[in-house]
Amino acid sequence: xxxxxxxxxxxxxxGMKPEASVVELTLDSKLKNVEVAEEAARRVxxxxxxxxxxxxxxxxxxxxxxxxxxxxxxxxxPRKKVYIKFLVTEEVIEIHVRDEGKGFDPSALPxxxxxxxxxxxxxxGIFLVRKFMDEFRxxxxxGGGTEVIMIKHLTSRIPSKQGGTGREHEGDSTSG
Amino acid sequence: MSMKATVRQVDxxxxxxxxxxxxxxxxxxxxxxxxxxxxxxxxxxLLLNLADVTYIDSSGIGELVSAxxxxxxxxxxxxxxxxxKKVHDLLQITKLYTVFDVHNDEAGAIxxxxxx
Numbered sequence: 224x225x226x227x228x229x230x231x232x233x234x235x236x237x238g239m240k241p242e243a244s245v246v247e248l249t250l251d252s253k254l255k256n257v258e259v260a261e262e263a264a265r266r267v268x269x270x271x272x273x274x275x276x277x278x279x280x281x282x283x284x285x286x287x288x289x290x291x292x293x294x295x296x297x298x299x300x301p302r303k304k305v306y307i308k309f310l311v312t313e314e315v316i317e318i319h320v321r322d323e324g325k326g327f328d329p330s331a332l333p334x335x336x337x338x339x340x341x342x343x344x345x346x347x348g349i350f351l352v353r354k355f356m357d358e359f360r361x362x363x364x365x366g367g368g369t370e371v372i373m374i375k376h377l378t379s380r381i382p383s384k385q386g387g388t389g390r391e392h393e394g395d396s397t398s399g
Numbered sequence: 400m401s402m403k404a405t406v407r408q409v410d411x412x413x414x415x416x417x418x419x420x421x422x423x424x425x426x427x428x429x430x431x432x433x434x435x436x437x438x439x440x441x442x443x444x445l446l447l448n449l450a451d452v453t454y455i456d457s458s459g460i461g462e463l464v465s466a467x468x469x470x471x472x473x474x475x476x477x478x479x480x481x482x483x484k485k486v487h488d489l490l491q492i493t494k495l496y497t498v499f500d501v502h503n504d505e506a507g508a509i510x511x512x513x514x515x
Contacts, residue, residue, distance in 0.1 A: 254424045279485065286456055290423055336494050344465045347457035347493055354492055 244270075246309040250289070252297040252322075260289040260307055264318070267309045271316050271377060280355035281316065281375055287348040288320040288371045296324030296369055318373045326369035329361050402426035404433045412512050413442040414480075414505070418451035421459030430459075434466040434477075443475025444512045448505070450481035460493060467499065476500070480508050 248263055250256040264285035268278040289305060297303035303323040310317040333340050335347045353359045358374035402419040415433060420426055437445060447466070449455075455463075463479075470477040478500040482490065490496040502508035 257422070283456070286422075290456065290458070294423060341494060341498065342464055342468055344461040345458070347460055351457055351489075351492070 242312075244309075244311040246311075248307040250293075250305045250307065252293045252299050252301060252303050252305060254290070254293060254299070256305075257286055257289050257293065260305075260320075261286050263307070263309065267311060267316065271311050273316075273375075273377070277375070281318075284352045284355045284373055284375075285318060285320070287352050288318070288373065291348055291371070292320050292322035292324070292369075295327070296322030298324065314377060316375045316377065318375075319370055320373075321368055321370040323368045325367065326363040327361070329359075402429055404430060406433065406437065408442075409446075409505075409509050412444045412446050412509050413437050414446045414448055414509075416448045416451070418453075420454040421452060421462060422454065422456045423458035427458050427462040430462050431465065434469060438469060438473055438475070443470060443473055445470055445475065445477045446480050446502075446505075446508050446512075447477065448480040449483065449486055452483060452486055455486055455489060460489060460495065463499070464495065476512060478502060478508055478511065480505060 246263060246267055248260060250259060261282050264282045265278060268281045273281065285307075289307065292305045293299060297305065300323075306319070306321040308319040310319075329349055332349055333343070333346055335341070335343065335350045340346065349359075352371070352373060356373040357376050358372075360372050362370045362372065364370070402417065402421055402425075404418075405416045407414050407416070415437070417430065421430060434445065445466070447463070467477045480502050482501060487496070487501075490499065490501075500511065502511065
């Protein structure tokens with residue numbers, strides 16, 4: 224039985240302009256599958272034209288969100304899946320990571336930078352997601368399941384990879 | 400690439416050369432076992448060489464903190480050597496860079512245990 228399904232395509236979503244490239248993954252709740260999600264994040268980020276450092280930040284945010292979904296959300300239950308969706312437009316890369324767990328309240332998470340928490344062993348995953356992405360929110364579903372939505376604006380793209388998006392004048396060139 | 404940890408003794412310092420990915424699961428457990436094993440042998444001066452660590456996640460960072468605390472609680476010292484830029488940046492972001500004693504050359508790191 225495959226542990227991962229993969230769908231890719233280009234669609235035009237209502238409210239999203241212009242058309243968005245979409246990559247979707249469905250993963251079994253196994254920790255080893257995190258690397259599948261990372262690889263997808265790396266490829267999507269590279270195709271979007273991010274610089275190397277931003278690529279790493281997106282990859283790490285996906286890693287932490289998927290770990291959270293598999294380990295804390297689905298509790299590695301083999302009957303539960305993790306659904307990942309990458310949406311790429313000319314303005315943003317938007318990533319959805321949905322699990323089938325009970326959910327969590329991000330505002331209730333302790334601040335890992337607080338002096339009393341600095342030497343805590345855990346509690347840095349969502350902090351890193353927030354740090355590395357421009358926008359972050361969590362949605363819960365009535366029938367169970369939680370979706371983490373992360374957005375990175377495409378302001379860190381390498382000019383030569385922008386493909387004539389009209390942004391060439393905005394960023395600092397890395398070629399010189 | 401999974402994590403690998405090899406241990407060598409330099410003077411009174413136990414150097415643990417770590418390579419690969421330190422992430423949630425087997426890698427974190429493996430690192431924990433190595434540190435606890437050295438402490439059980441009475442080796443309390445530990446230097447973690449992270450030069451070949453290609454990836455570390457929040458759980459891996461937590462494992463470094465756990466190791467630091469375990470060694471400190473035994474009256475020992477745990478120091479870090481040769482951080483990659485990614486690991487360095489993560490320790491900065493999490494404010495742990497000031498917690499750990501970080502070195503860039505092995506001889507200096509070994510010497511710092513003697514004078515500590």
